[in-house]
Amino acid sequence: xxxxxxxxxxxxxxxxxxxxxxxxxxxxxxxxxxxxxxxxxxxxxxxxxxxxxxxxxxxxxxxxxxxxxxxxxxxxxxxxxxxxxxxxxxxxxxxxxxxxxxxxxxxxxxxxxxxxxxxxxxxxxxxxxxxxxxxxxxxxxxxxx
Amino acid sequence: xxxxxxxxxxxxxxxxxxxxxxxxxxxxxxxxxxxxxxxxxxxxxxxxxxxxxxxxxxxxxxxxxxxxxxxxxxxxxxxxxxxxxxxxxxxxxxxxxxxxxxxxxxxxxxxxxxxxxxxxxxxxxxxxxxxxxxxxxxxxxxxxx
Numbered sequence: 573x574x575x576x577x578x579x580x581x582x583x584x585x586x587x588x589x590x591x592x593x594x595x596x597x598x599x600x601x602x603x604x605x606x607x608x609x610x611x612x613x614x615x616x617x618x619x620x621x622x623x624x625x626x627x628x629x630x631x632x633x634x635x636x637x638x639x640x641x642x643x644x645x646x647x648x649x650x651x652x653x654x655x656x657x658x659x660x661x662x663x664x665x666x667x668x669x670x671x672x673x674x675x676x677x678x679x680x681x682x683x684x685x686x687x688x689x690x691x692x693x694x695x696x697x698x699x700x701x702x703x704x705x706x707x708x709x710x711x712x713x714x715x716x717x
Numbered sequence: 718x719x720x721x722x723x724x725x726x727x728x729x730x731x732x733x734x735x736x737x738x739x740x741x742x743x744x745x746x747x748x749x750x751x752x753x754x755x756x757x758x759x760x761x762x763x764x765x766x767x768x769x770x771x772x773x774x775x776x777x778x779x780x781x782x783x784x785x786x787x788x789x790x791x792x793x794x795x796x797x798x799x800x801x802x803x804x805x806x807x808x809x810x811x812x813x814x815x816x817x818x819x820x821x822x823x824x825x826x827x828x829x830x831x832x833x834x835x836x837x838x839x840x841x842x843x844x845x846x847x848x849x850x851x852x853x854x855x856x857x858x859x860x861x862x
Contacts, residue, residue: 578808591756591847593845593846593849594744594849594853595849595852595853595856596731596853596856603842604849605845605848605849607839607840607845608837608838608839609837609838609839609840610835610837610838611837611838612838612840612844612848613848616851618774619745621771626783626786626787626790627787627790627791629787631780631784631787632780633785634780634783634784635776635777635779635780635783635784638771638776638780638783639776639779639780641771642771642772642774642776643856643859644852644856645771645772645808645857646772646855647852647855647856647859650854650859651851651852651855654811655809655810655811656736656807656808656810656811656814657808657810657811657812658805658806658807658808658810658812658813659771659805659806660721660803660804660805660806661803661804661805662803663790663801663802663804664800664801664802664826665800665802665828666799666800666801666826666827666828666829666830666844667801667803667824667826668803668826668833668835669800673827676764679788681809681811681812681813682811683810683811684811685801685811687836688813688833688834688836689833690755690813690832690833691755691832691833692753692754692755692764693753693754693755693756693757694752694753694754695750695752695754695757699757700738700750700754701738701795703738703750703758704738704739704740704749704750706796707740707758707760707789707792707793707796708739708740708741708797710791710792710795711740711789711792712756714788714791714792
């Protein structure tokens with residue numbers, strides 16, 4: 573018995589109320605092909621329990637979905653011929669998370685496919701050291717996950 | 718004593734041969750600010766042992782770096798005011814991995830910053846079902862990580 577959310581498309585997929593292309597399943601995790609793949613074979617590894625994101629899940633449950641991603645990735649590379657992959661979790665709408673049920677993207681990548689682009693910035697002198705100190709201070713007063 | 722690679726910039730940072738802005742450290746993991754951040758506070762969580770990527774590391778070691786990312790993320794959000802974050806691992810040069818020493822990117826994200834863009838595709842009818850079957854078959858003959 574897993575916690576579910578009535579309005580969650582992933583909970584409906586897990587409950588077989590919506591069809592999907594399943595690549596892996598065990599008691600805790602379902603892995604399916606993304607219907608709007610960045611590249612063919614783009615897979616979503618989803619805990620069956622309805623949790624929102626990495627801030628809503630125990631380290632043990634996070635470890636479980638990551639370990640499944642580790643098992644799936646070699647098969648994705650073999651089948652798609654991709655030499656590389658991204659393993660990404662979006663946490664919150666501003667990060668690109670569309671379904672508010674934790675999922676790990678495993679995305680086969682090919683040389684120069686240019687499909688995920690990162691725009692890098694630069695710190696002013698001293699800016700990063702000051703920022704690091706504020707992060708350390710914030711962590712010191714936070715409860716452990 | 719950790720495995721190191723003579724030519725690895727992260728091993729040199731871990732050994733304090735190159736300076737960095739450290740936000741977290743324990744026996745197994747170092748977390749630093751990325752010097753070319755996608756957004757301020759962009760953090761790299763790095764296992765001290767020199768391993769290449771998710772395919773080169775035990776589930777236990779992967780779980781450790783992810784658990785540190787889970788601990789750091791709330792502090793990053795608090796300090797930067799970001800409501801969301803990406804947690805991403807690039808595996809192989811074609812995925813955007815630049816330093817061949819496993820690292821988890823924890824990237825604060827703001828609404829409409831548009832800093833990471835994903836170009837989504839679409840499967841032809843039947844294509845995804847056939848692909849899923851091939852992935853399942855490939856997993857069936859692979860050794861467990």
